[in-house]
Amino acid sequence: MANTSKGKLSRRALLAATAGAVGAKLLPAQDSGTKDPTKVQGELARELGERSRFEEPRRTFFSSSRNASNTPLQDLEGIITPADLHFERHHGGIPEIDPDSYSLLIHGMVERPRTFTLAELKRFPAVAMTRFLECSGNGFRTFRNPDEHKEETVQQVEGLTSTSEWIGVPVATLFKEVGVLPGAKWFLAEAMDAAVMTRSIPIEKGWDDALIAYGQNGEAIRPEQGYPARLFLPGFEGSSNVKWIRRIEVADKPFMTREETSKYTDPLPDGKARMFSFVMDTKSIITHPTYPMKLDEKGFWEIKGLAWSGRGKIVRVDVSTDGGRHWEKATLQDPVLPKCHTRFRFGWNWNGEQATIMSRATDETGQTQPTLSELKQVRGPGTTYHYNQIRAWTVRADGSIVYGENA
Amino acid sequence: MRLVALAGLVLGLFAQDDGETGFGFGREPTEEEIRRLDIDVMPDGTGLPAGEGTVEKGRELYYQLCAACHGVTGTEGPNDVLVGREPRDGFPFGREPGLRKTIGNYWPYATTIYDYTYRAMPFDEPGSLEPDEVYSLVAFILHMNELIEEDVVIDKNSLPEVLMPARDRFVPDDRSGGPELK
Numbered sequence: 001m002a003n004t005s006k007g008k009l010s011r012r013a014l015l016a017a018t019a020g021a022v023g024a025k026l027l028p029a030q031d032s033g034t035k036d037p038t039k040v041q042g043e044l045a046r047e048l049g050e051r052s053r054f055e056e057p058r059r060t061f062f063s064s065s066r067n068a069s070n071t072p073l074q075d076l077e078g079i080i081t082p083a084d085l086h087f088e089r090h091h092g093g094i095p096e097i098d099p100d101s102y103s104l105l106i107h108g109m110v111e112r113p114r115t116f117t118l119a120e121l122k123r124f125p126a127v128a129m130t131r132f133l134e135c136s137g138n139g140f141r142t143f144r145n146p147d148e149h150k151e152e153t154v155q156q157v158e159g160l161t162s163t164s165e166w167i168g169v170p171v172a173t174l175f176k177e178v179g180v181l182p183g184a185k186w187f188l189a190e191a192m193d194a195a196v197m198t199r200s201i202p203i204e205k206g207w208d209d210a211l212i213a214y215g216q217n218g219e220a221i222r223p224e225q226g227y228p229a230r231l232f233l234p235g236f237e238g239s240s241n242v243k244w245i246r247r248i249e250v251a252d253k254p255f256m257t258r259e260e261t262s263k264y265t266d267p268l269p270d271g272k273a274r275m276f277s278f279v280m281d282t283k284s285i286i287t288h289p290t291y292p293m294k295l296d297e298k299g300f301w302e303i304k305g306l307a308w309s310g311r312g313k314i315v316r317v318d319v320s321t322d323g324g325r326h327w328e329k330a331t332l333q334d335p336v337l338p339k340c341h342t343r344f345r346f347g348w349n350w351n352g353e354q355a356t357i358m359s360r361a362t363d364e365t366g367q368t369q370p371t372l373s374e375l376k377q378v379r380g381p382g383t384t385y386h387y388n389q390i391r392a393w394t395v396r397a398d399g400s401i402v403y404g405e406n407a
Numbered sequence: 408m409r410l411v412a413l414a415g416l417v418l419g420l421f422a423q424d425d426g427e428t429g430f431g432f433g434r435e436p437t438e439e440e441i442r443r444l445d446i447d448v449m450p451d452g453t454g455l456p457a458g459e460g461t462v463e464k465g466r467e468l469y470y471q472l473c474a475a476c477h478g479v480t481g482t483e484g485p486n487d488v489l490v491g492r493e494p495r496d497g498f499p500f501g502r503e504p505g506l507r508k509t510i511g512n513y514w515p516y517a518t519t520i521y522d523y524t525y526r527a528m529p530f531d532e533p534g535s536l537e538p539d540e541v542y543s544l545v546a547f548i549l550h551m552n553e554l555i556e557e558d559v560v561i562d563k564n565s566l567p568e569v570l571m572p573a574r575d576r577f578v579p580d581d582r583s584g585g586p587e588l589k
Contacts, residue, residue, distance in 0.1 A: 028438060092527065105436055105441065114432075114433035114435065114436070124432065132542075188449070190444075194533045195526070195527045195533070196446070196533070198447060202532075247444050251449075255449055256516050256519055257447070257519065261516065266501075271498040272501075272578045273498070273577050273578070274577075274579070274580050275578070275579065277582065279584075281582070364583030365583075365585050366586045378589065380500075380502050381501075382501050382504040382505070382506065383501050
């Protein structure tokens with residue numbers, strides 16, 4: 001209180017505090033530049049918060065084409081992904097949409113075609129749900145040749161998954177409003193991006209738990225997540241959750257768009273390809289300790305990670321610290337929600353020898369993650385999408401960690 | 408209708424005199440508003456507009472608008488490979504890693520080429536092509552894939568008739584959770 005002789009901050013003190021804040025931001029000192037925080041007044045309230053300058057979580061790009069970015073899973077706690085770190089995947093870049101000129105058209109096999117403004121969508125009773133969203137291509141980097149990706153972070157190998165609280169109007173409410181006709185089996189969801197992205201969705205999903213979401217983690221959806229409104233389909237592969245949605249057409253057949261025929265289909269070993277493979281299988285990944293961390297001493301280390309399933313709740317996660325020979329039950333951290341990232345924890349006393357750590361999740365339908373060879377046996381080594389095999393990290397005797405089962 | 412009525416009861420709302428139910432939000436779109444947005448094309452040809460295209464005109468447009476991204480022969484990229492029939496037998500994409508999926512060896516419906524090209528291409532000016540131009544580009548792409556002869560005219564009647572090699576290769580999702588790995 002040295003600067004407040006009359007019980008409030010003097011103008012000089014205020015300016016000094018402001019200058020300090022700006023200086024700290026523009027001129028990161030060679031040392032950390034911090035003073036004893038008990039001997040100097042702190043910064044004043046701000047209109048918009050920002051992370052500590054000592055924390056720099058960043059998305060990383062999937063490829064040089066920058067049509068995707070990965071969530072820094074290694075930097076996150078709990079289950080919520082901050083909206084600005086939610087993974088991205090775009091098929092025509094991020095459109096800029098004025099919410100005042102936005103509207104959603106619903107037509108086709110309905111009694112009453114309607115167009116809704118954003119304000120009208122927000123007048124309907126809203127629901128909120130905390131759910132994961134994952135790209136069905138997540139994990140493709142390590143499916144074919146895991147040993148070629150040893151020195152990669154969990155963000156690089158598995159970062160196309162995130163969890164948010166999504167807020168919006170149930171598609172079922174809108175279906176009732178427009179009067180979906182008997183015989184309707186599918187609906188087309190269409191975006192207003194440069195790809196005018198389209199996917200056909202089974203009508204049952206619309207009646208079940210689909211949302212037209214306009215909120216994400218307490219605020220408006222971010223532009224890269226579909227501002228001002230997107231389709232959100234809990235448990236379904238990311239690309240079917242059409243962002244920037246402008247149109248729903250109800251029909252009795254699927255539309256067979258480019259994305260659901262030539263792209264997001266899964267070739268199988270019997271000369272067929274699975275299509276409309278929407279649901280994300282049971283999966284988990286250890287996020288800590290992982291490459292490039294180094295364990296600097298023997299003793300207690302907490303193994304932490306995320307588990308999720310597109311069919312419901314995670315009921316169990318087992319962890320192995322000996323390459324899959326023995327498994328022990330991990331602790332699931334509250335809350336354990338359906339179709340949502342679930343945080344698991346496992347206390348481990350590292351004895352200083354090389355160890356391969358793995359996690360294996362089971363969901364409420366009884367689906368357990370397969371090994372990589374089991375998955376390749378059933379889906380084929382050339383398959384694409386939906387890679388939910390057990391993942392491993394190997395801790396070497398020197399404490400360094402690499403991706404995969406081999407040091 | 409049962410669901411609509413039920414929703415009305417649960418929410419304490421009741422059918423209005425004109426028989427409508429629900430909240431009454433939103434407005435009825437005009438036919439023109441629907442027509443402007445309703446650009447999708449289905450495998451049976453529903454949604455295809457009037458107009459036609461030829462391989463010859465398509466070739467010219469392709470070199471001008473498409474070759475920079477997809478290659479002069481449609482095989483060399485740098486973006487998606489459009490042309491190629493190999494492997495011709497067995498659809499071995501699940502068994503053999505690294506095979507290139509092309510329109511000729513993987514796309515099940517020719518109508519999808521029209522739908523996608525019209526809505527999203529060319530990359531630097533998406534949605535700028537007229538139906539005749541799209542029909543012509545589709546004709547040239549099909550011809551490069553050895554699926555139609557040079558003199559075939561592509562329009563809303565002929566396009567759905569083009570049988571794609573991968574047509575019968577797709578099966579519905581049979582996964583349903585539980586212990587069995589599928």
